[in-house]
Amino acid sequence: MKMRFFWLLSTIIIVTSAIAAQAADPLSSWNDTASKKAIITFVEKVTIPGSPDYVPPAERIAVFDNDGTLWSEQPLYFQFYFAIDRVKELSANHPEWKTQHPFQAVLEGDMKALATSGKKGLVELIMATHAGMTTDEFADIVTDWVKTARHPALNRPYTSLVFQPMLELLAYLRAKFFKTYIVSGGGIEFMRPWTEAVYGIPPEQVVGSSIVTTFEMRDGKPVLVREPKVNFIDDKEGKPVGINSHIGRRPIAAFGNSDGDLQMLQWTMAGQGARLALLVHHTDGKREWAYDRESHIGRLDKALDEAQAKGWTVVDMKNDWKQIYPDR
Amino acid sequence: MKMRFFWLLSTIIIVTSAIAAQAADPLSSWNDTASKKAIITFVEKVTIPGSPDYVPPAERIAVFDNDGTLWSEQPLYFQFYFAIDRVKELSANHPEWKTQHPFQAVLEGDMKALATSGKKGLVELIMATHAGMTTDEFADIVTDWVKTARHPALNRPYTSLVFQPMLELLAYLRAKFFKTYIVSGGGIEFMRPWTEAVYGIPPEQVVGSSIVTTFEMRDGKPVLVREPKVNFIDDKEGKPVGINSHIGRRPIAAFGNSDGDLQMLQWTMAGQGARLALLVHHTDGKREWAYDRESHIGRLDKALDEAQAKGWTVVDMKNDWKQIYPDR
Numbered sequence: 001m002k003m004r005f006f007w008l009l010s011t012i013i014i015v016t017s018a019i020a021a022q023a024a025d026p027l028s029s030w031n032d033t034a035s036k037k038a039i040i041t042f043v044e045k046v047t048i049p050g051s052p053d054y055v056p057p058a059e060r061i062a063v064f065d066n067d068g069t070l071w072s073e074q075p076l077y078f079q080f081y082f083a084i085d086r087v088k089e090l091s092a093n094h095p096e097w098k099t100q101h102p103f104q105a106v107l108e109g110d111m112k113a114l115a116t117s118g119k120k121g122l123v124e125l126i127m128a129t130h131a132g133m134t135t136d137e138f139a140d141i142v143t144d145w146v147k148t149a150r151h152p153a154l155n156r157p158y159t160s161l162v163f164q165p166m167l168e169l170l171a172y173l174r175a176k177f178f179k180t181y182i183v184s185g186g187g188i189e190f191m192r193p194w195t196e197a198v199y200g201i202p203p204e205q206v207v208g209s210s211i212v213t214t215f216e217m218r219d220g221k222p223v224l225v226r227e228p229k230v231n232f233i234d235d236k237e238g239k240p241v242g243i244n245s246h247i248g249r250r251p252i253a254a255f256g257n258s259d260g261d262l263q264m265l266q267w268t269m270a271g272q273g274a275r276l277a278l279l280v281h282h283t284d285g286k287r288e289w290a291y292d293r294e295s296h297i298g299r300l301d302k303a304l305d306e307a308q309a310k311g312w313t314v315v316d317m318k319n320d321w322k323q324i325y326p327d328r
Numbered sequence: 329m330k331m332r333f334f335w336l337l338s339t340i341i342i343v344t345s346a347i348a349a350q351a352a353d354p355l356s357s358w359n360d361t362a363s364k365k366a367i368i369t370f371v372e373k374v375t376i377p378g379s380p381d382y383v384p385p386a387e388r389i390a391v392f393d394n395d396g397t398l399w400s401e402q403p404l405y406f407q408f409y410f411a412i413d414r415v416k417e418l419s420a421n422h423p424e425w426k427t428q429h430p431f432q433a434v435l436e437g438d439m440k441a442l443a444t445s446g447k448k449g450l451v452e453l454i455m456a457t458h459a460g461m462t463t464d465e466f467a468d469i470v471t472d473w474v475k476t477a478r479h480p481a482l483n484r485p486y487t488s489l490v491f492q493p494m495l496e497l498l499a500y501l502r503a504k505f506f507k508t509y510i511v512s513g514g515g516i517e518f519m520r521p522w523t524e525a526v527y528g529i530p531p532e533q534v535v536g537s538s539i540v541t542t543f544e545m546r547d548g549k550p551v552l553v554r555e556p557k558v559n560f561i562d563d564k565e566g567k568p569v570g571i572n573s574h575i576g577r578r579p580i581a582a583f584g585n586s587d588g589d590l591q592m593l594q595w596t597m598a599g600q601g602a603r604l605a606l607l608v609h610h611t612d613g614k615r616e617w618a619y620d621r622e623s624h625i626g627r628l629d630k631a632l633d634e635a636q637a638k639g640w641t642v643v644d645m646k647n648d649w650k651q652i653y654p655d656r
Contacts, residue, residue, distance in 0.1 A: 058530060135572055179532075192576045202386060203576030204507075204532075213572060215565035215591055222594045224572055237543035244463055244541060244552050246574060248520045248531030263543055266550045 026172040029165040029323045038313040042276040047176045053274035057177035061251040063243060063264060066184035068257040068298040069280050070199060071162040074289040078158045079186050082145055086129035127228035131211055135189060135224040142193045159198045164326045170199055183207045183243055185235035185260055207246045209234045239264035262303040277312040279303060284318040354500040357493040357651045366641040370604040375504045381602035385505035389579040391571060391592060394512035396585040396626040397608050398527060399490040402617040406486045407514050410473055414457035455556035459539055463552040470521045487526045492654045498527055511535045511571055513563035513588055535570045537562045567592035590631040605640040607631060612646040
């Protein structure tokens with residue numbers, strides 16, 4: 001009897017401890033594979049006082065790409081769907097778009113014709129939908145769109161297509177006094193209206209591409225007007241430039257998923273002391289999308305080679321992540 | 329006897345309280361004039377929970393001009409002295425400068441000739457001294473200069489010519505969970521190496537003018553190279569643009585001293601809720617410099633009119649500040 005009671009008590013203690021340990025796991029959507037270990041090893045190295053790799057909190061800068069790293073990006077960048085939705089909405093005031101490339105292709109849903117419009121067509125589309133209003137007006141338009149728009153294939157809000165394991169990683173780093181930044185090729189003002197609610201990243205920690213804005217007085221009220229002219233492209237070689245301009249410190253950790261992030265990872269890893277470079281490899285065709293070297297969106301080719309050569313962490317989405325999107 | 333003891337006790341209490349109150353005054357270098365009262369009234373209004381004007385900490389953004397607002401700017405902007413010192417240092421490798429405008433004027437100390445070189449000459453001087461190296465190299469050059477250079481008239485380090493009342497104001501706002509930013513016409517990378525030590529403002533909270541930087545691989549190592557080309561001028565209409573780009577939120581308090589700050593103050597005051605706009609008026613020819621509407625450096629003319637018309641706070645340096653510079 002005494003023995004059985006002891007056994008029962010032991011079992012209760014073991015089970016309770018296991019539950020507590022699991023509840024306390026800040027990366028509970030990550031399987032216990034090499035990627036998770038690499039993250040935790042790095043974070044402990046730079047945060048435990050007395051560690052030879054200790055980094056003071058003010059210098060714990062972590063930079064995250066957005067498209068394909070924090071949320072999905074297939075079959076098209078979500079900002080592109082925003083542009084498409086805007087063209088449809090604005091077309092009532094633009095009857096000429098019915099026969100004008102690339103607007104005609106958008107209105108007819110002809111993605112093949114749209115693809116042939118190339119970079120020039122894309123820029124035209126962006127300018128027609130992202131410029132010609134004040135910054136406050138644009139923020140309202142984005143806020144409304146994020147609330148109501150649905151991904152065409154999955155019929156879910158775009159902001160529900162964020163990666164649960166990455167949300168946990170952001171929270172884990174912030175709990176360890178990291179400052180988490182987005183450094184994305186996407187539009188800086190397209191992201192800022194919702195990144196705080198979705199990722200816990202405030203507007204001043206969002207770096208992205210931008211168009212020219214100019215200060216104007218309208219009816220005695222100062223406004224910033226969005227002009228149809230590219231100001232800065234925060235992609236590839238632009239990412240370290242954007243980091244330097246906005247943050248002015250070299251990050252100690254960088255997270256990306258494509259060749260567009262290669263220079264950001266190189267720039268991060270070239271600093272002194274312990275560093276972490278991580279690539280999200282989209283290997284899960286069932287739960288998300290599987291693509292890499294041949295993809296037009298989020299191509300991962302050169303950066304994958306460099307990651308393998310230099311021993312950077314490569315997340316295998318299919319095997320490293322228990323869950324892709326947050327529970328609804 | 330009893331009465332005298334009571335009197336003694338009261339005196340001790342009153343004196344002790346007065347000392348404690350003085351020690352606790354976060355703005356002890358400010359005289360008890362309208363400016364100090366306006367600052368404290370505003371800060372209490374937006375920070376006391378339950379106040380109708382309460383602003384949550386994340387939105388307590390305060391922006392400060394640098395030249396003439398946080399440190400002196402006479403008889404020339406201090407960054408200009410940096411350029412002059414650099415020309416002298418680099419001239420050994422540039423024998424052609426001896427007869428080449430505007431370098432000749434600098435080397436001969438001919439400020440009159442230099443003044444005639446205008447904006448074109450100034451840009452030439454800036455590019456010759458601020459470009460052509462990596463961002464890391466430039467940061468080292470600035471750090472060395474700040475340590476060793478002396479103001480020609482006062483023979484003191486430039487970073488000792490910061491305003492003690494403004495240092496107190498920065499600390500007071502941060503104690504009330506404001507995020508303090510510099511938004512200056514000066515070079516962003518000229519300021520970042522020393523603003524944290526001098527003002528407690530980290531690099532990511534410094535906004536300024538910039539030249540183009542480009543990402544390059546040198547001997548397999550990524551670097552950012554400073555190019556001799558203007559990227560962004562963070563002055564006048566540029567200040568709200570820089571604020572929008574770097575912060576992405578509208579400040580609730582703005583501090584400047586010249587017409588170059590007018591649009592920043594207008595932009596700040598045009599937001600909803602309680603706001604503070606403050607101009608430092610250089611009225612103290614004895615302890616600092618006295619200048620306003622006619623000055624070539626830090627001209628305060630239109631902004632002074634607007635401040636008077638709109639009831640913005642104007643600091644009268646001579647009467648509002650007990651002390652100008654910190655004790656040595």
